[in-house]
Amino acid sequence: MISLQNLEGSVVVVSGAGRGLGAALAVSLAEAGSRPILCGRNREALESVASTILERTGVQTQVVKLDLGDAASVARAVTQLKAEHEVIDLLINNGAMWLESSEEDHRPEEVLAVVNAAVSGTFLLTQGLMPLLRGSSRPDIVTIGSISGLPGAAIQTTSVPFYAAKRAQAALADGFAQMLAGTPVRSLVIHPPYLDDVEPGAEAWENASKRRKGERATNRDIVEAVLFAVTRPRHVSLSIVVDADEGGRFSRL
Template identity: 40%
Template sequence: MGLAGRKIAITGAARGLGAALAIVAADQGMTPLLLGRNRARLSEVADAIAERTGKQPDCLRCDLADPASVADVAGCIAAEHGDLDILVNSGSQWTGGAFEALTDEQIAAMVDSTVTGTMALTRRLLPVLRARPQADIHTVVSMSGLPYARMRGSSVAFVAAKAGQSGFVQALTEELIGTNVRVTSVYPGIIEDVSPVEEAWSSERGADDMLSDRNVVEAILYILSQPPNVAIRSLVIERARTEFLS
């Protein structure tokens, strides 16, 4: 399935992987909706897209840890973007450090943004996606959500939240089998943030280098570009000289 002309909503689009995906998606002729907590950063990403494509994407403030914010943005999309084809769940809060040093509020924010907020937004947008001829729900989980992967700097709360998100993806995949909505996911390892607007984006990486946003963005778009009869349900992507599995 070609990607040009499809409308894609991306959470966590204000920075990092979500921002990089939005920019590259626009470069490939898609229409991105930028969802994130920070309006100023969303506007910066939108301006970068407009400079490259001549089209200014819509920015929608969405705090996945706030049920009211999730409800508001879902209502806006349902009312104004009924042609939404793809939802990419990329947004998630992260905090490292020892478990006993985390506050209850930090733990709740990670779980709410990664699991509860992602599930709530997906549920509210499912009728919009079900109304399309062909639609996708894609979730950026993490190798931290795999039962056999090591923590490698993540916090206990983040690992637990990502495990919950992984369970959600697996269950939703089963429930939506046979419908017009394809459910897929990617499980990246540690990523070095590189933006498509930076020269480093085009630099080739060697076997000793970390994953970059470019590696993961290309993997996501490859998954989404598959024809309707193909579903790459999950893809684990890690640097060749792995850190998570040893």
């Protein structure tokens, strides 16, 4: 059983919180007693997640417009968060842009968006919020990577830009860990496989733990990996690969 006691009252910034895994993380963290700050490109989607959190937990959540692919947007979000908060306990770098492989040439703007969101934007957001993290008694950075970011990983259906961006994002997590050695701040990383998108409270979420070997992983599996990692004793840092036969490192996709 995962003890969530040390998450009570924690301030958590979640990028890419408007849908999918980011939304599931935000809802689950609120249910664990955290105060999520929802960041993402689509304000309407973020406000929908905020409404879900309010209905399920009674927790009021802040919404911050953030486009990780745009350095100016990252700077505005950092400025806003610094003005409104003295401390951030947990930063979840979940925001990224998916780009599937294609027989057609990728447009320059979509290539730059994928790389900038995963690498430049993620770094600038983390760097900008570092003073607020250093003010916490339990500061953690969690990077949501990908099996695509692992050495020798099969490219499967991903595009080369996404594959390369996720490899660089894994390097960011490792770089943060080295940079922050000897400080209270931990750099944790979770590498998911391809996922089925299930929502907290839905039947598919409740049944996720009953899936058999050979079935795909779900958002819930990644949420539980994150909760496990951030609730370990402070002297323990984790890098977790979540795998599955279908959609995992050795899948035949």
